[in-house]
Amino acid sequence: MSCILALDQGTTSSRAILFDHQGSILQTAQREFTQIYPQAGWVEHDPREIWSSQIAVAREALARAGLRARDIAAIGITNQRETTLIWDRRTGEPVHNAIVWQDRRTAAFCDEIKRAGHEALIRDKTGLVIDAYFSGSKIRWLLDNVPGARHRARRGELAFGTVDTWLLWNLTGGVVHATDPSNASRTLLFNLGHDTWDEELLQIFGVPREILPDVRASSGIFGETARDVFDAPVPIGGVAGDQQAALFGQGCFARGLAKNTYGTGCFLLMNIGPKSIPSRHQLLTTVAWKTRDGAHYALEGSVFIAGAVVQWLRDGLGLIRSSAEVEELAASVPDTGGVYLVPAFAGLGAPHWDPYARGVLTGLTRGTTAAHIARAALESIAFQSADVLDVMEEDSGMAIGELRVDGGACANNLLMQIQADILQVPVARPKVIETTALGAAYLAGLAVGFWKDFSEVQRVWLVDRIFEPRKSADEIAFRRRRWEEALRRARDWEPHS
Secondary structure, eight states: OOEEEEEEEOSSEEEEEEEOTTSOEEEEEEEEOOOBOSSTTOOEEOHHHHHHHHHHHHHHHHHHHTOOGGGEEEEEEEEOSSOBEEEETTTOOBSSOEEOTTOOTTHHHHHHHHHTTOHHHHHHHHSOOOOTTSHHHHHHHHHHHSTTHHHHHHTTOEEEEOHHHHHHHHHTTTOOOEEOHHHHTTSSOEETTTTEEOHHHHHHHTOOGGGOOEEOOSEEEEEEOOTTTSSSOOEEEEEEEHHHHHHHHTTOOSTTOEEEEESSSEEEEEEEESSOOOOSSSOEEEEEEEETTEEEEEEEEEESOSHHHHHHHHHTSOSOSSGGGHHHHHHTSSSOTTOEEEOOBTBBOTTTOBTTOOOEEEOOOTTOOHHHHHHHHHHHHHHHHHHHHHHHHHHHTOOOSOEEEESGGGGOHHHHHHHHHHHTSOEEEESOOOHHHHHHHHHHHHHHTSSOSHHHHHHHOOEEEEEOOOSOHHHHHHHHHHHHHHHHHHTTOSOOO
8 A cells, every 4th residue: 555645624625645755745736625705704515515515626636646555555644624514414414504613603602601600611621712613502502593403402313413424424434433532622521631422511512412422533444435535445544633633744743843934924833742741821732643652632722913014015915016025025134124013904813812903014214125124024924923922832841952844935035044043943844734634544554554653654744944043133133123013002902892
């Protein structure tokens, strides 16, 4: 058997990637699917389209590679997290569209839970904050708003799942109803300390135990594909939510190793080892993965606006014609000329958590050019990431010796150099930046012996380039103080409701 098939089911597209034993990409296929916006703040997906697009790209990747099912050692699944589906156990038909992680329809219910005094209890048990982002309130909404759903759920006729569970169900022909701890820990229903669904949390959110999937290790045999999926059965050996899969794909197996994914926003995760650590700075504590060696946990922080600030330069200001042009423009000046951009277009995320903040561009003079603003935009991504990593170090008590990077914007060499300078630690970019899918492949491959152990996987992870800090600590300390001053001016801008 020559390869692992990774199914990477994302928010806007489904992808399939075939990896060989060296962790290199043999073939890939991708297909976008429909985004549904029933009303303001609501986001849905058609579960049938999620499945049809995912299985289509899996078959397409195999065909392009000239391979058949018997060539696949195992399948690994990684998925958009928190997106919530409920379906009929007998027919497999969804009772409603999937409610996507971005959806805000349950915000008022989450506020009710806070007012009822459950915030501390939920944070202690789950490591999460109460927010419509997570799955628990979405499940409740479906049960309360789909006619007959709550009654049917209590009778055991319905099944809930995040996207990984939905794919497992369909891949196995309805035989397997399961998830892994990295996804379960994003529901607000999973007790980190006890590694199981929590009855008290189920009562708070009004979720019947009967609809929940089994929680199994992230690396292990979940089952095998049904006869009509491929031309031969294939074991499914790995499951992990997308950000945790990226942490695994980056080889961050030891405590204190961290990765940053640079996309529209940034997702920063640090491996904090086999014991969960509560955050004092409102970061999230989540299960990173669980293997036969036990579970590892992670601290997670999100930056709302990262690559999106480059899109704003292009679409909002017209300073560049394509996002790729930002590096050349920003590199045409040696520094920002004292300009700082705080891209708080939708408030500030971790560790500031200020929904009333708004964007600020400060330090402008008659000498300011488009190049200075472009460079300040790149610096804003690095400054925000550094703010999160600072509090991760405080929460964990571990200093970060290196930051591993992935995501589309990590191809920007100037941004990566700026990040290394601001953090004052090396930034490592791997040869394969499809680390989300690679993490799912690693988990599946370990389950079937395609890779023997963590050491062998670590050897497969290869560096493309390491960016070493070039600026002095004194210069960076001064610039970070100025960044903090710009942040202060952006904070609390909008009037409170």
